[in-house]
Amino acid sequence: MTQQAQQRLREILTSDSPYKFQGRLNAGQGLLCNNILHTRTAFKDDKEKPRLLYRGRYFDKINL
Numbered sequence: 001m002t003q004q005a006q007q008r009l010r011e012i013l014t015s016d017s018p019y020k021f022q023g024r025l026n027a028g029q030g031l032l033c034n035n036i037l038h039t040r041t042a043f044k045d046d047k048e049k050p051r052l053l054y055r056g057r058y059f060d061k062i063n064l
Contacts, residue, residue, distance in 0.1 A: 034061055 045051055
């Protein structure tokens with residue numbers, strides 16, 4: 001079952017969909033969202049300008 005779920009998630013993440021967005025945040029930008037599926041890519045921090053990450057976990061869904 002785990003392998004089937006993994007394959008289905010891979011299909012969703014690689015398919016074309018009007019609900020799938022791809023972008024890159026610039027310095028000073030942020031993202032506010034509910035828990036979503038996402039991919040992870042390698043990130044190298046700039047030693048002169050290290051990134052700052054705030055993460056909040058809430059029990060209630062954010063209604064935007």
